[in-house]
Amino acid sequence: MTDRYPAGPQRLLRSLNGRAVLEAIDQAGPITTTDLAGRIPLSRPTVAAAVGLLLERGVITEVGPVTGRKGPAPAQYGVNADCAFAIGVDVGHRQVRAAVADVTGQVRATAHAWDDGRGRAGRDALVEQILALCEDLAGRVGVPLREITQVVMGVPAVVGTDGRRLSYAAGLPEAGRGLGEALGRAIPDRVPLVLENDVNLAALAERTHGCGTEVDDFVLLSLGVGLGLGLVIDGRVRRGATGVAGEAGYLPSDRGTAPVGKRRELVQDHIGARHISARARDLGLPGDGSPLAVFDLARDGHPSALEIVEDTARSIAYVIACVVPLIDPALIVLGGAIGANGDLLLEPVARHMADFGDFRPTVVASGLGQDAVLTGATAMSADLARESVFSAATTSTTPAEPPLP
Numbered sequence: 001m002t003d004r005y006p007a008g009p010q011r012l013l014r015s016l017n018g019r020a021v022l023e024a025i026d027q028a029g030p031i032t033t034t035d036l037a038g039r040i041p042l043s044r045p046t047v048a049a050a051v052g053l054l055l056e057r058g059v060i061t062e063v064g065p066v067t068g069r070k071g072p073a074p075a076q077y078g079v080n081a082d083c084a085f086a087i088g089v090d091v092g093h094r095q096v097r098a099a100v101a102d103v104t105g106q107v108r109a110t111a112h113a114w115d116d117g118r119g120r121a122g123r124d125a126l127v128e129q130i131l132a133l134c135e136d137l138a139g140r141v142g143v144p145l146r147e148i149t150q151v152v153m154g155v156p157a158v159v160g161t162d163g164r165r166l167s168y169a170a171g172l173p174e175a176g177r178g179l180g181e182a183l184g185r186a187i188p189d190r191v192p193l194v195l196e197n198d199v200n201l202a203a204l205a206e207r208t209h210g211c212g213t214e215v216d217d218f219v220l221l222s223l224g225v226g227l228g229l230g231l232v233i234d235g236r237v238r239r240g241a242t243g244v245a246g247e248a249g250y251l252p253s254d255r256g257t258a259p260v261g262k263r264r265e266l267v268q269d270h271i272g273a274r275h276i277s278a279r280a281r282d283l284g285l286p287g288d289g290s291p292l293a294v295f296d297l298a299r300d301g302h303p304s305a306l307e308i309v310e311d312t313a314r315s316i317a318y319v320i321a322c323v324v325p326l327i328d329p330a331l332i333v334l335g336g337a338i339g340a341n342g343d344l345l346l347e348p349v350a351r352h353m354a355d356f357g358d359f360r361p362t363v364v365a366s367g368l369g370q371d372a373v374l375t376g377a378t379a380m381s382a383d384l385a386r387e388s389v390f391s392a393a394t395t396s397t398t399p400a401e402p403p404l405p
Contacts, residue, residue: 014050017042018394021050022059022079026104026390029078030063036077051077059083059393079104083393084149085141086385087134088378090198091155093171093225096130097374100137103149103389105382109140110374123173123182131186146188149388152381153183154198154373156226158243163195168247171225194384199246200237201376202335202368203230207237208379210368211333218331219323220366221248221316223339224291225273229319233327254318254356271315273338279308291338298344312338313348320349320363321356335366 024039025031033051037044054060054077061080065073081102090097097112111133130153138145157169157176164184169176180195187193203220206212212220212232220230229246231238238245249268256265269275273291280289283304287293297305316339320332334340334349342365349363368375 014053015394017046018050018053019390021047022054022390022394025054025060025077026079029060030076031078032066032074032076034074054393057393059389081106082141084385084389085138085143085147086150086152086378086381087137087148088374088376088381089130089133089151089153090201090374090377091126091130091153091172092198092373093156096126096133098130098133098137099374099378100141100148101378101382102141103382103386105379105386107378109137111136123177123179126173126179127182127186130183134187146190148191149385150192150194150381151187152194152196152201152377152384154196154201154377155179156198158247159195159197160243166195168244168250192384192388194380196377196380197228197239197243197246198373199228199230200239201380202366202372203232203237203376204380205368205372205376206230206333206335206366207232207235209375210366210372211331211364215330217327217329218333219320219327219329220333220335221319221339222336222372223272223312223316223334224336227268227271227319229323231327232329248319248323251319251322267315267319271312271319276308276312276338279311280305283307295338295341295344309341309344310348313345314352314355316345317349317352318356320361321353321359324359324361325357329361332361332363333366334363335368335372337370340366340369 020040020042021036024036028039033044033048037047059080060077062075063078065075081104084103085100087098087100095112095114099107099110101107113129113133134151135145138148155166156171157166159166164180166172166176166180172179184193199220199222202222206220212218216235218232222228222230227249229248231246249266251267253265253267253270255270276291276294277289280294285294285297285304287297294305294308298309316334334342334345339345346363346365353360366372
């Protein structure tokens with residue numbers, strides 16, 4: 001007896017056809033039904049039926065007739081940018097920055113708030129600050145926060161596999177304890193919330209908008225208050241089994257040794273904003289001792305400031321030397337408030353690489369500046385919102401057909 005292979009239900013076929021039409025409109029719109037039928041292997045009546053359903057569900061809109069053609073002017077269709085909105089948040093050490101984007105990824109508004117006593121007020125004040133920014137941004141695009149389709153927040157912490165528990169978060173109130181859960185409670189229940197490590201989001205931004213657009217394997221070395229790596233392998237951010245992939249500050253330091261039974265110092269003890277400020281005080285540099293002031297002095301040729309830059313470059317080269325033999329990236333991108341100073345760091349980093357081995361990866365400086373984390377958070381949020389509304393708009397709501405006899 002010959003086995004029978006019945007066709008799938010019609011509702012599944014309608015969903016597949018609807019998604020194909022919607023993706024084509026998203027990529028090529030504004031576009032007519034006739035031009036759509038020429039781009040995808042579907043008949044014009046099938047395309048027209050899908051367009052009608054997508055219009056009814058509000059995910060596309062008529063954007064005006066074609067001009068410059070002979071005969072009646074057919075209607076054109078494009079994605080309804082206002083069918084969904086997404087919010088991205090960068091929870092920094094000193095300020096919170098946020099942006100709201102439409103379903104196409106276009107940023108509609110931004111907002112920020114400085115740390116006005118977060119260290120004294122603690123976790124609850126930070127949650128209120130973030131919630132107020134999100135509510136403000138939602139209002140600017142004309143919807144309440146509960147109608148935002150997606151929120152993604154970048155945090156200077158490792159995010160646990162449950163998506164809420166934060167660890168290795170010294171820069172957050174109470175070292176991040178309970179913060180993820182508190183944010184989950186503050187955001188309305190129907191709004192999906194994703195917490196992600198800030199450097200991972202910055203790496204995502206480099207992948208889509210920065211130096212990593214042409215390669216599938218690269219490392220973002222982000223250096224500011226702390227040190228973190230964003231590992232992009234085969235085009236995807238690598239988080240690891242527990243989320244700690246890229247926490248390069250916890251590498252053993254190359255400076256000195258420790259007696260038996262005592263843990264040696266870590267890389268983070270000799271790199272980053274706190275170390276630079278301490279060195280600036282020890283060397284008696286003028287100014288406030290901030291990395292910004294130190295690097296500005298180095299550009300003016302101040303010998304002690306140049307010494308600090310050289311010291312920073314050596315530590316960066318050591319971290320690169322530890323990473324390159326393990327994953328062999330095509331590119332190393334220096335980012336963060338300190339790392340992005342390529343005019344001062346690229347040459348000494350390349351020179352110090354010779355002290356740690358034979359590998360010579362390509363090293364460049366990021367051009368995204370302080371927007372990297374926010375760009376990544378907003379892009380991820382918009383992508384998730386797009387997938388959510390596109391899936392909902394092309395999912396059949398008709399009753400299931402009975403099986404074929």
